[in-house]
Amino acid sequence: MKLAASPAVRVGISISIATGLYGISFGALSVTSGLDFWQTMALSLLLFSGGSQFAFIGVVAGGGSGIAAMSAATLLGMRNGIYGMQLNTLLQPRGWRRYAAAQVTIDESTATSTGQTDPAEQQRGFWTAGIGIYVLWNLFTAVGALAGSGLGDPKQWGLDGAAVAAFLALLWPRLKGLEPAAIAVACAVATVIAVPFVPAGVPILIAALVAAVIGWFSHGRSDEGLEPDVDPYEEHHGRKREAGA
Amino acid sequence: MSLWFWLLLACVLAYAWKLMGYFVPASLLQNPRMSRVAGTMTIGLLASLTIVNTVASGQVLAADARLGALAAAAIALALRAPFLVVVIVGAGTAALLRLIGWN
Numbered sequence: 001m002k003l004a005a006s007p008a009v010r011v012g013i014s015i016s017i018a019t020g021l022y023g024i025s026f027g028a029l030s031v032t033s034g035l036d037f038w039q040t041m042a043l044s045l046l047l048f049s050g051g052s053q054f055a056f057i058g059v060v061a062g063g064g065s066g067i068a069a070m071s072a073a074t075l076l077g078m079r080n081g082i083y084g085m086q087l088n089t090l091l092q093p094r095g096w097r098r099y100a101a102a103q104v105t106i107d108e109s110t111a112t113s114t115g116q117t118d119p120a121e122q123q124r125g126f127w128t129a130g131i132g133i134y135v136l137w138n139l140f141t142a143v144g145a146l147a148g149s150g151l152g153d154p155k156q157w158g159l160d161g162a163a164v165a166a167f168l169a170l171l172w173p174r175l176k177g178l179e180p181a182a183i184a185v186a187c188a189v190a191t192v193i194a195v196p197f198v199p200a201g202v203p204i205l206i207a208a209l210v211a212a213v214i215g216w217f218s219h220g221r222s223d224e225g226l227e228p229d230v231d232p233y234e235e236h237h238g239r240k241r242e243a244g245a
Numbered sequence: 246m247s248l249w250f251w252l253l254l255a256c257v258l259a260y261a262w263k264l265m266g267y268f269v270p271a272s273l274l275q276n277p278r279m280s281r282v283a284g285t286m287t288i289g290l291l292a293s294l295t296i297v298n299t300v301a302s303g304q305v306l307a308a309d310a311r312l313g314a315l316a317a318a319a320i321a322l323a324l325r326a327p328f329l330v331v332v333i334v335g336a337g338t339a340a341l342l343r344l345i346g347w348n
Contacts, residue, residue, distance in 0.1 A: 018327065025332045039252055046256035051291065056255055058294045063303045066251030070258070076290050077259040079283040084266015085273065093267070102263040158340030161314025164298045165335020168315060171291035172322045174284075183285050184292035191293040195301045203301070204293045211289025215282035222277035225284030230328060 008121040012112050012128025015232040019050070019108050020136020022166075026053055027144020029163050032154035033061035037145050044141040048134060049106050050229060051170055052076045055204075058163060064201020072201070075208045079226055083110040090114065090122055104130030107228035115233045129232065174225045179218070183225075187211050310342035 023044065030040040035057060043053045052073040059069035084105050087093075090113065093101045104127075113126035151157055175181050187207035194203035273279065299311045317338035321331045 070251040070255040081262040158336035161339025162336035165318035167295040187289035188296040207293030215285030225287040
């Protein structure tokens with residue numbers, strides 16, 4: 001089978017471009033939050049998980065400490081462990097491939113893979129999206145970081161508004177139904193109440209605790225909140241599973 | 246140098262989460278509570294980060310141009326705009342509001 005004829009590869013490439021491109025906004029926001037070029041690149045190359053990277057720079061930008069930034073990023077990364085378990089069952093990578101697969105285990109590569117039914121297509125989808133996003137995300141992070149460092153006063157360009165929009169855009173696709181929306185509101189309220197009383201960065205961790213308690217005692221869907229920022233199969237609603245086509 | 250330390254630790258822990266998924270027994274996946282906590286925590290953290298970046302300046306709450314950015318981004322998202330467009334709309338709105346004098 002020619003690779004271009006594989007639906008999973010086509011979906012993987014388009015999701016790579018869509019996701020990779022917004023690495024520009026990460027790169028620009030990161031350098032204007034006070035990280036330097038190489039710290040920005042280290043996050044994209046090594047941490048490689050959009051939500052956690054934005055969380056890290058978001059806490060730093062708000063005057064939070066390094067430990068608060070690290071904690072927020074780490075708590076957001078927990079879902080990648082859940083994806084890893086799903087993908088391990090699905091793809092069963094062996095040897096060094098397992099370590100490589102782990103690094104590119106993120107929302108989008110998981111969604112691209114699990115959206116297919118044929119095992120070979122699941123493999124192709126995962127690796128195309130995973131490697132494609134990794135390469136483009138890092139490339140565009142560098143572009144954004146270089147552009148951002150020449151901007152001067154970030155507020156004049158509304159870059160703090162860009163950060164707000166970026167977080168809302170990351171949250172938006174996960175608000176499917178009443179319960180996720182209620183959790184979001186509860187955590188936002190908890191955050192606002194906490195801001196004047198605890199050091200910057202800590203309100204975010206309090207919100208995480210509130211959310212964890214809700215998750216522990218609730219009986220909602222077990223995949224709630226585990227949606228990709230960019231849905232690889234959005235254009236294919238109704239004929240979601242293209243495998244074997 | 247201390248920011249480098251926390252940054253690299255965050256990178257190590259992020260990879261540890263990912264890798265852990267590939268090495269824990271599959272039976273843990275049968276426990277829906279784990280995925281539920283991971284999911285609700287993702288929603289809670291992103292909601293919190295959104296609001297902190299909108300109304301907090303350090304430990305002080307402030308209503309400024311960022312509120313406009315939040316509203317404009319929500320409208321763009323409701324109109325199904327792609328991620329990068331939403332971010333540009335947010336930046337543009339905040340910049341514009343500052344230009345006309347609302348800080």
